[in-house]
Amino acid sequence: MKAIKISVNKQMDGYTFSIAPSARLLIKSWFPDAHPANNIFVAYDTKSNFELYYDKLESYIYPALLGVNNRNDLNKKVDEIQFVDTHTGKILHAHKVIL
Amino acid sequence: MKKNYHLYLGKAGHLTVMSEFLTRGWNVAIPEVDVGDDIFVVQDDNGTLRRVQVKTSTSTQRQNGFSGQFNVPLKQLRNMANIPVHYVFIVRNSDLWTKPVIIRQDYLLDYLQNDSYTKDRIACSGLDLSKYISDFNDFPFIEE
Secondary structure (H helix, E strand, O other): OOOEEEEEEOOOEEEEEOOOOHHHHHHHHHOOOOOOEEEEEEEHHHHHHHHHHHHHHHHHHHHHHHHHOOHHHHHHHHOEEEEEEOOOEEEEEEEEEEO | OOOOHHHOOOOOOOHHHHHHHOOOOOEEEOOOOOOOOOEEOOOOOOOOEEEEEEEEEEEEEEOHHHHHOOOOOHHHHHOOOOOOOEEEEEEEOOEEEOOOOOHHHHHHHHHOOOOEEOOOOOOOOOOOOOHHEOOOOOOOOOOO
């Protein structure tokens, strides 16, 4: 099973979501037109506001972080997106890919 | 060797690295309160900020050159903020500073996570970091 790990670092004012450079290279090898980001910062109030009106933030973070426009293309390559706490190593959220 | 010499060497390393950034047109500052970052490196005209951690070492002579030893806490490496830390490693060898090895936090963490390490020791011996020697890509010369 292929899983992409997204690191989640809780800071004083919000979350920083990031992926490892090796994961960025992997994404680029799969999708040459993709533009993976180093990290995305989301303030705590932004997250809670967003989730009040829309959905779990993580579902929107991973396509933006991985820089892949077409989720279906990504879903063909990856089985699961894991959001991992950088300090504890615990999986905070796992996004199962359903084809 | 003088007592607490490592403190003197560490400060000398900081100042050496700071002077290098200054020659490239980046401004530098030492935080008033030491909570992790050694140097703030700033592009004056647009406020671009880079956080820099300087690691210095004395050298140990080897058969084919020399080596330096550095400690980087894994907890610190994993603490990925929206502005990542650039680690600058320099070694004092034969009364001269070596060229700095500059590695951004996420790249260094990636190397360590893909390498073998134990709680007490991280072995980077087999790792070729030559491409990071004087890698000032994130600190280009500011001319105007």
